[in-house]
Amino acid sequence: MANLRELRTRVSSIKNIQRVTNAMQLVAAARMRRAQEAITSARPYAQQLDRVLQQLSGSVDPSSHPLFLDRGDARTVYVVVSSDRGLCGGFNTNVCRAGFGSVQADDSVVTVGRKARNFFGNRNVTVANDHADVFRELSFAQAVTIADDVKSRFLAGTVDRVFLVYNEFVSVATQQPVVEQLLPIVPKEVEGSNSEEYLFEPSPEVLLDTLVPRHVNFQVWRALLESNAGEQASRMRAMDNATKNAGELIEDLTREMNKERQASITLELMDIIGGAEAVA
Amino acid sequence: MATFQLDIVTPEKTIYSGDVEQVQAPGADGGFGVLARHQPMLAALAIGQVVFTQADGTNHKLAVSGGFANVSGDGMTVLAETAEMAQEIDIERARVARDRARSRLSDRGQVDMDRAQAALSRATWRLRTCGAE
8 A cells, every 4th residue: 555645745736737638728718709709800812702602603614714624643742731739639640540541552641730741641541731839820822832832833833722621610529630722623513693784893813813813712711620629629628637537636635645644543542542652 | 872782791700781872893803983873793803902982971981802703683792812991901900011011022932922912002092092192
């Protein structure tokens, strides 16, 4: 049996850990709420972007744009979105495994976040580029940088297909790793053409040229937002579990400590009684 | 004067949503104005400033970095990747961005002239919109 002092130090160090995990949980909860709000505020833009595409598709075929061009699947690049920091449960492992499972011999990855960079750096996978430190201050400009990176690779013909691999924020309790095709853009069925007399300025073709890259930027932005909310939710749950575990450990150790203390008191009493009897 | 609904949205947030009397926007082929009951139109925007007048006569300015203006029967929507109201513009940051873009442009060895040019134009319009110069 461990001695009393050792037990006491262990209990107090676990209490310190518990304080830290509890604080981390609260911070993650606050950040998650903010991340969820960001997803909601991106929605009007997404709806309007879809509307513009719908109006354009009446007068010009969107799939004539080079970013829609399907060259077969020879070389693929996977954009794997992970987090910069750990302590968030299986969040990074899940998304990295999902990406790793799809990578073939000729493929490469572009990593977002430190965790994916480390994961793929340690395996035999070509890391074409990495974007780290994106999530500390997430802004749309960062999504554009990542999107420009893959768009230029695609247009230059060094890659034929681009996939986004990220954790989708299904709910606070579930984050689902998804593998989505980013380029070439998968044409969406547009329902009902527009009957209104529309003016196009300058021309539908030029408008399409402006629209399509923005559509890609937005897809990347959405993946970043989903992943960010998922990371915080995952961290919140991991830290909640850690706090609970620490509580259980403290309880067990305290019980043991009390037993130990009682035993030593009994021993001392026996000594005193023994001494008193000897004197009498 | 008749009013119509104006929404200005970016991927990060909705910048403005409300009734306005008129809007001036920097079209890719030159500026244009929109009043209520305008013909439905889809226009590409250049980097520049959007000015709108609310029903009470107050003017608001914002700097936008290109995008679309969609005018339909139920109002007008401006889609921009970034849009900042004049009072929210960080003058110091805009100045720094402008100086950086200028120094890039003067360096002939640069490959990305278009990008530097766009950055310069964005910074200049931001400064102009908030009235710093």
